[in-house]
């Protein structure tokens with residue numbers, strides 16, 4: 538009665554879904570479940586995400602690099618949720634791309650279209666990659682950092698640790714353990730080379746990035762400035778509006794207080810002014826510093842005169858059989 542099970546490639550063909558011929562995929566790994574009931578919906582959704590990520594992948598992947606899995610989650614931290622609320626979810630959308638060489642993390646919009654920031658982790662830098670409580674995916678790194686993600690499907694949470702384990706074992710077998718400047722390396726927005734920890738100029742293309750302190754300093758002087766520099770335009774506008782409204786309220790208060798010529802009313806106005814200015818400038822600067830530190834924020838485009846040597850920039854695909 539039932540036909541022979543299909544391979545992932547056959548299922549995609551049957552569903553008239555295509556993937557980029559310029560990208561090397563292990564389709565049976567990317568689509569581990571293509572037979573049985575209700576498989577078409579998840580395949581369609583996964584394919585939709587893949588199509589959004591492919592233009593970036595075509596530039597980022599190195600010769601010999603093969604895609605094993607793609608999924609989207611949201612990085613989660615209790616404190617960010619507390620301080621930033623819904624905005625935290627927006628700036629933390631992350632597409633995971635597991636290849637035979639590394640785990641790529643691409644900051645994306647809610648649909649999975651990659652945005653400015655991207656990172657990579659060699660599997661030898663991952664000490665723990667598992668599904669945790671409440672549907673979380675937990676990635677612990679050799680330099681002590683831990684990243685938690687929500688929003689992955691049950692299938693993602695099952696397949697990603699499996700793929701990770703397979704590649705991590707292969708890494709061990711061939712003793713592949715590239716030098717890193719930090720476990721999760723920042724990638725250049727323009728050429729996708731590694732930009733080492735605490736460096737803000739790409740050694741390969743000469744593009745320059747903002748240092749977090751440079752952005753935070755500007756937010757301290759003028760709230761919302763940092764948000765605009767990080768290209769968080771909507772939140773920047775909201776913050777600017779709130780800030781100007783705050784000044785309007787403070788000035789109105791002072792006009793009333795000076796008119797009343799009563800020292801206690803003026804003291805009250807002074808307290809309110811401080812309660813407005815300190816968080817508006819100080820807290821914004823601290824949050825801006827924290828957010829700017831997540832990855833690289835574009836400042837100047839590539840420039841050959843800034844190209845220089847760096848021991849970490851090259852992506853190692855070492856030891857892969859050439860096909």
Ligand SMILES: [Zn+2]
Pocket residue numbers: 725726727728729730739740741742743744
């Ligand atoms: Zn670059």
